[in-house]
Amino acid sequence: MPRIAGVDIPNDKQIEYSLRYIYGVGPHVSLLILKEAGIEPNVKAKDLTEDEVATIAGVIDRNYQVEGVARRAVSACIARLRDIGCYRGLRHRRGLPCRGQKTRSNARTRKGPKKTVAGKKGVKELSRG
Amino acid sequence: MTRSQKKGPFVDEKLYRKALHAKERGEHAPIRTWARRCTIVPEFVGQRFEVHNGNKFLPVFVTEDMVGHKIGEFAPTRTFKGHSGGR
Numbered sequence: 382m383p384r385i386a387g388v389d390i391p392n393d394k395q396i397e398y399s400l401r402y403i404y405g406v407g408p409h410v411s412l413l414i415l416k417e418a419g420i421e422p423n424v425k426a427k428d429l430t431e432d433e434v435a436t437i438a439g440v441i442d443r444n445y446q447v448e449g450v451a452r453r454a455v456s457a458c459i460a461r462l463r464d465i466g467c468y469r470g471l472r473h474r475r476g477l478p479c480r481g482q483k484t485r486s487n488a489r490t491r492k493g494p495k496k497t498v499a500g501k502k503g504v505k506e507l508s509r510g
Numbered sequence: 511m512t513r514s515q516k517k518g519p520f521v522d523e524k525l526y527r528k529a530l531h532a533k534e535r536g537e538h539a540p541i542r543t544w545a546r547r548c549t550i551v552p553e554f555v556g557q558r559f560e561v562h563n564g565n566k567f568l569p570v571f572v573t574e575d576m577v578g579h580k581i582g583e584f585a586p587t588r589t590f591k592g593h594s595g596g597r
Binding site (some may be wrong): 458461464465466467468471498 | 573575576579583584586593
């Protein structure tokens with residue numbers, strides 16, 4: 382199993398798809414990388430030669446932000462929103478969705494596990510049943 | 511839906527003129543405004559505003575990081591502070 386960009390070990394999928402296991406590499410970037418490296422996107426990752434793996438690693442190193450760098454870039458963006466006190470920043474501080482979704486129901490990804498409130502409509506039936 | 515690039519950012523004409531004026535003269539009095547939809551342009555940096563939130567005017571000091579945001583984003587319109595008995 383080849384190692385690219387630190388600890389990422391894509392498996393026996395086609396290289397186009399295994400590259401996407403790297404944080405910061407999606408469908409589009411994956412193809413761009415392979416085009417620049419001059420490698421067919423549909424070769425299995427395990428069939429790549431050492432040289433080809435090195436070329437891919439080189440291309441990523443030179444042109445793309447992946448893994449730690451990409452994660453830091455994202456959190457820097459969020460930190461900026463928090464610092465300037467704009468609406469999106471406030472929503473991030475509170476852990477609520479910041480793109481205008483409703484929070485009356487759902488929004489569980491941002492709000493985390495349900496916190497049941499006693500006495501609210503429907504709770505009685507739930508606890509009895 | 512994102513605004514069309516060809517139009518450029520929306521900047522409230524009146525507010526823009528006022529801000530330029532204030533900058534030229536080095537006035538520090540905050541500019542009162544209702545124009546929440548106005549994009550913050552580099553010329554606004556360092557200027558103080560008072561942005562209406564539907565109820566009162568909230569002070570907003572514009573820094574460089576705020577460029578590109580709408581001025582209304584810095585004056586929240588809702589007051590919800592959390593339910594009673596929250597943990």
